[in-house]
Amino acid sequence: MQNAAPTLRLEGVAKSFGPVAALRSGTLVVQPGSIHALVGENGAGKSTLVKIVGGVHRRDAGVVELDGEPVDFTGPAEAKAAGVAVIHQEPASFPDLTVAENIYLGREPLGRFRRIDRRAMRAGARELFRDLGVDLDPDRPAEGLSIADQQIVEIAKAISLDARLLVMDEPTAALSAVEVRRLFAVARGLRDAGRAVVFISHRLDEVADLCDTVTVMRDGEHVSTDPVAGVTADELVRRMVGRAVSDLYPKVPSTPGEVVLRVEGLQSTGTFHDVSFEVRAGEIVGLAGLVGAGRSEIARAVFGVDRYDAGRVAVDGRTLRPGDPTAAIAAGLALVPEDRRLEGLVTESSVARNVSAVSRRRLARLGILLPDAEARLARDWSGRLAVKAGALDAVATTMSGGNQQKVVLAKWLATGPKVLIVDEPTRGIDVGTKAEVHRLLSTLAAEGLAVLMISSELPEVLGMADRVLVVREGRIVAALDRADATPETVMRAATPGASSERGDAA
Amino acid sequence: MRTHARPWWQRALLTREMLTILILVAAWVVASAVVQGFDGPLTITYLVLDVAPVLLIALPMTLIIATGEIDLSVASVVGLSSVTFGLLHQAGFGLWVALPASVLLGAVCGAVNGTLVAYGGLPSLAVTIGSLALYRGLAVGLLGTTAVTDFPESWTDGATENLGESPWPVVTLGLVVLIAVFAVLLHATPFGRNVLDIGRSSEAARFSGVDVKRTLLVLFVLSGAVSALAGVYYTLRYGSARGDNATGMELQVVAAVLLGGVSIFGGRGAIHGVVAGVLLIGVLSSALRLEGVTVNVINIVIGTALVVSVVAPRIAGGLRVRRRPAVGQGS
Amino acid sequence: MTALTALLRRREAGIALALLVVIGVTTAIQPGFLLSSGGWRDLLLTPAILVVLAVGQAVVVITRNVDLSVGSMLGLTAYLAGRLFIDVPDLPIVVVALVAVAAGAVLGLVNGSIVAFARVPALVITLGTLYVYRGVALTWAGSDRIDAGDMPRAFLALGTRQVLGVPVLTIVAAVVLAVVAYYMYTSRGGRQLYAIGSDPDAAELQGLPVRRRLLGAFALNGALAGLAGVMFAARYGTVSSGAGVGLELQVVGAVVVGGVAIFGGSGTVVGAALGAMLLLTINRALPVVGIPDFWQRAVVGALIIGAIALDRVLARRRSHRLAAERDTDQPGGAGPADREEATP
Structure with missing residues (x-):
């Protein structure tokens, strides 16, 4: 052959x-x-x-x-x-079509008069699911x-x-x-x-x-x-x-301080359950798990862009109002979200407007926002993070993924946060910038920032985090110290069906 | 890092808004040269008086469309406010009571729209088509086919008289103030920045701590209140409060706003462009009318201009596909 | 769930029920509303034109678009039909109708091409063509008006004739509804229209013929507006350039009340047709129950808002239920087979 x-x-x-x-x-x-x-x-x-x-x-x-x-x-x-x-x-x-319709869209089996043969379509879907060994109802809508x-x-x-x-x-x-x-x-x-x-x-x-x-x-x-x-x-x-893996993660040693972020019994029906953890000042806590395990959803709920059904989030001991990002920001939370282009940045906007997006109200004098104040803040922070762009009014769409991510980080660091949540901080960015981001996170933690890091790249989690929490099917199933966290221990805890009883189930 | 990639004059001149302004100036020049009687002082007077309601409503509409939403109920609010104003006058209330009461009612109408859209999560297009019928229905229901016309002359004259000997009506002052207020609001406040951010990516705005729902509610309330103010003006200008006042005006407003360079997708737009868009329609209408062209042809012109103003930039932009940007380029 | 409960749970069942309640209550107050020959005829005849328009509009809305120019298209084609009777006196009625339908299809196709090829929102484009088509009608007709005397008697008879107690125009509307509903449910093209409205980007990614389908939807809507124009001329016997002014809002209202989501992907043409019948029946019922007809529009508006709010509540409930189901029904829960797999 x-x-x-x-x-x-x-x-x-x-x-x-x-x-x-x-x-x-x-x-x-x-x-x-x-x-x-x-x-x-x-x-x-x-x-x-x-x-x-x-x-x-x-x-x-x-x-x-x-x-x-x-x-x-x-x-x-x-x-x-x-x-x-x-x-x-x-x-x-297509959420409005049924599962079977989704599978056969555009090439549905036809009966007489070119009429869709729904029975054949359903049977075909059933057979496919049988081969795949899953139990899915072909007639259910794809929504949800x-x-x-x-x-x-x-x-x-x-x-x-x-x-x-x-x-x-x-x-x-x-x-x-x-x-x-x-x-x-x-x-x-x-x-x-x-x-x-x-x-x-x-x-x-x-x-x-x-x-x-x-x-x-x-x-x-x-x-x-x-x-x-x-x-x-x-x-x-x-x-x-x-290059060798060890070069990539410049972990700066730091001593954890007081608990800054405390999450207790957080629950959202259908997404995550009974999630409790804390993050101390100067500590990087990694949130590991498979895609779809509910890590990002937990981060979003903590930050307040999603609602939750039960539980409590507190920063410095003060409980945050659920579902209110403005309150979360005022309390010192910052979230670098998973989807940079959709949630992290307004991609059609300039570097300056993106960097100042959260700090606008603070920059305004008597309610008026002068372009100068915006530019000053943006120049300051894009300088500190070495953002590479033609000018401050360059539109974010024209920038590489790494530079976009630096703009998102600049936006949040400009607010002077106490807790920084980063969701897949280095996804889709080049190796050089990746190392810069890692160094930055390490340095920030060493300066006393509390960092919660979600990452699907195991080496990143293991290289950066002081502690690793493993999420599986919406629950925290293991809490591992840096010394105990190996690819094997994390993957075993993260994979459904693996023996979660073993190990340090939380 | 440089603050701007291009020198200031390029940033000021090479804009979508400038194009509308240029066309406006060209239309004015051509009309003055070709159309008999266009360059007289009466043209300015009637132009301002005629475009005033559309211009007023176009200001909050600019902000609403800039967020990617729309308010089609504005002309019905004009009608409802006109009827309220007339009925309160008929009931013996002074106009100084009727005026704020009508504007307040308009704000309530806007709040209903805004609550349904922002907090109910309903599509603004559908909601405001519904409230277009609802508010117009209330206006027509309250007054039937009758009209209130006996407004005091001091008020009706006030709506149409000129500033001293100049061709400019007194209402010009109010228009200028409101234009300035909305321009500052959109272009020089955190609120205005948030409005544009919501239009470009409401998800990203939400993740930056912008209260998207409250912002939308505020905009719809503004839209209702300003439309009601336009309704009072409309009533006084024509000396008649009727349930069917300003029927269909929502389409003119939307057309003017889009001609002025505001993107129907949201995220892009400027007050000066919209003012030029409103005036452009006004100049074309009055020039064509002076030429004896019927209102039908004017409608064809406006309609075509609307389609071209939306299609042209897409063609010029090489038909760039507006896709979900997240469809990844990475990994 | 049996087939019957599934049927009763459908959104269309709710509208049908509302329609029956309105008819029932009104008839109880004034029996002639339903139980006289005139009442029966009006009940069926009045919604015929709006039903045809709502069916076409529903197809467009299902693709996540909208066509606001329907009122103008109806006006233009109605005048065209009348004009043909005057200018070409010997033309058979069928040919006139076909020409009007074809003209409507062309107008719809113009809308569809701009939307599909320039990728601009249908709302703006059809708002523009609403002006343009109406302007063309006004310019063409001027203050001219086509009266009953200008049209053949046989044609006008269609507007009032009944077959077995059912008005001809109602039969036309029912046939249109049946054919389009059959197409939407049983053909590949129909399902693709739903898919496009459900997620336009995914439709492109799947390689569906998105443009062709959009053109088809707009052309169909235009053709049905043309048919409605002919029906309008036959029904009212008089056509001026202002025929159908403001109709677009009633049509979109009917579609929305009928449970077609304004953001596409869900709803049926049957629902839209029922929505049209409900709106117009309520309009006729109001004076009977003692509400002056000045308030008709307010009721229609409240109904539209109520319908979309209801749809939203139902959708929220459904997605919450689906999320809860997911909780109890986790895929690949730790069965024995999993464990064996996991041991390295």
Whole structure:
């Protein structure tokens, strides 16, 4: 089979968004009957590559071939028609349609008079779910599905396409162990039927378990391609990061002071339950867990942008009014949210306006806000954090992810917070800026700031945090000291089905 | 770091608002040259008197559209305030009581809209289509097909008389003050910044501690109160309080605001552009009317201008797709 | 849940019930409202035109758009139909109707193309074409007015004729409703319209033919406005340039009352049709129960606001229920199979 043309061949594929080069030189060769792993850090360009293969983005340069034929998709429909099925990272379901309709949208089985055959559609969905070993009602609306269930629907959709190339972009991030195992069985079945599968994951154990070939990407470029059996996990990590892990996390030692943030019995129906923890001055507390475990939701509730049903949040012993970010900010809370472009920044606004966004009221004199005051604050803070931008009135959309994140940090540091909550602080930013952010967080903690850090990158949590809390299915299931926190202890606590009784369950 | 990427004159001149102002000036020049009787002093007088209600309502509407919402009930509030004003006068209350009472009622109307939109989480388009019918229905219901017309001359004259010998009506002063107030509010206060932030990304604004709900409520209350003020003016200007006063004016207001460069998506807009947009419609209407062109053609012109003002920047911008920016470029 | 309770739980059942209550109460006060031949006829005939318009509008609103120019399209096509009768006297009625429908479709297509290709909000575009189409009608007609005498008697008879006790125009509206409802529920295209309204970005990402579907929705709405124009001419026997002024708000109101979410993705054309019937029946019922018809608009407005508020409450309740279900029904709960998997 190796002699035939590869199912997918990319060479030197490049894509930029404005000034940001998301993909410099993407190269990937996937043989039929193979499961090919694509690994790399966040921001390495994997998702961009996937979106080009799936017809979502058009490449700026380079070659894309399917079975030896050059292709240039102008839209997802063309990619689909050419036999490419993609499971994107963010599930895109239609909340108003039923689960079965979501799976078969646009290619529903038809009966007489081209009438949709709902019975066949339902039966097809049931069969797909049976293969995947999940119990989902095909007739239920997609609205309100958990992230894991949405991901299942995406997977079912992709499998039902019966494509020659199946691309899965971090499909397991939100899945339970059983679901992952079923998914792997399906993927192996496809491989044995001569299809090609591209599998993107952060979990190297999964890569070793499932894949036969692995390609490493870093900073938008191809680094290496090897048989999985020929490389160790450590070697893969070294190639992904481009340097030894220890250099990355400049942990400054600090002695924790008084408790600044105290959370007691926080509960939100359907999202998280009985969440209690505290963060001391000068301490970095990591919140680890799988995607969808409820970490971000906890942070949002603590900060007040989401409501909660029960429990209490206190800063310096004073209870905060629930659901009121203004009160939280006044008490000294700051939140660098998970989704930088949607929640962190007003991307259409300038650097100056973004940096001053929370401090406006303080800057105004007699109710009037002069542009000078705004510019002074923005210049001061963007200088301190070394924000790289053409000018203070440069619009945030034109900036790289790393610089955008610095603007968000500047905005919050300008308020002089006591507690800084950072949710995925280094997602999608380049390695250099990443190190800057880590150094900054470390320094701030050393100066007495209380930091609560949510991160899906295990090395980041382990490298930065003084204590690690592990969240699983909306509950804090383990509290580990820096010394006890290893990839194994954290993952075991975080994965549903693993024995949570063991270890330091909170 | 530099404060601005471009020199001040570029920032001042190369704007969407400047385009509307330029077209306004051009329309004025052409009309003066071509249309007989356009350059007379009466043109200014009638122009100001005619555009005053639209101009007034356009000010809070600018802020509402800048947040990405809309208020279609404004003309109905004009009608309801006109009827209230007339009925209170008929009932023997002095106009100095009727005026603030009408404005207060307008504020209440706005508060109803604002509460439903901000705290009820309902789409403003649907809510204000409903309250458009509701408020107009109340106005027509209260007064039927009759009208109140016996307002004291001192008041009706006040609404139309000029400043001394100049062609400018007295109401110009009030308009200028309100324009200035709204310009400062939108462009030089934390509140105004919040308004634009909400329009650009209400999620990001919320995460920055902006009280999005209260801001929206305040804007709808402002819109109701100013519309009611316009209703009182409208009543005095034509000397008649009727339930169907200013029917359909909401469309003119929205058209003027969008012509003035405010983005229907929210997040972009300036008061000077909107003032130019209102005046542009006013100048075109009065020039065409002087030319003997019927109001129908004027409607075609306004409608086309509205469509072009929204479509043109999209085409000029290379049809950039306005997508969810979060559809990631990372990882 | 049996099929019957599922049916009763639907949003449409609520509107139908409200409609029955209004008819029942009014008939109890004045039996002639329903139980006279004129009352029966009016009950069916009055909403016919609005039902046709509401069906078209519902399709557009389901895609998360709106077409405010319907009143103007109706006016223009009604005048066109009348004009054809005068200028081309021998043209068969069917041909006139088809020309008006085609003209409406073109007008709708103009709206749809601008919205779909320039990607600008339908609200603004159709607000603009509301002015333009009305202006064209006013310019064309001037103060001219087409009277009953200008139109063939057979045509005017359609406006009042009944077949087996059901007015012809009502039959037309019912057929339109049935065909569109069938399409929306059973065809791929219909489901895609729902998908587009549910999440336009995801629809693009899925590679659905978004543009083509939007053009289709707007063209259908225009065509139905054209049909409504013909019905208007037949029903009232007189057409001036002002026909259908302000109708857009009634139409959108009917659609919203009928449970079609203004932000797309949910609701049915049947609901919209019921909403249209409810609005107009209430209008006719008001004078009977002793409320002067001056208050009609206020009632309509209150009804629209009440309907969207109700929908919101129901949606909140549903999402809360779904969240609670998720709590009790966690996927992959720690079953024995999981444990075995987890041991490294």
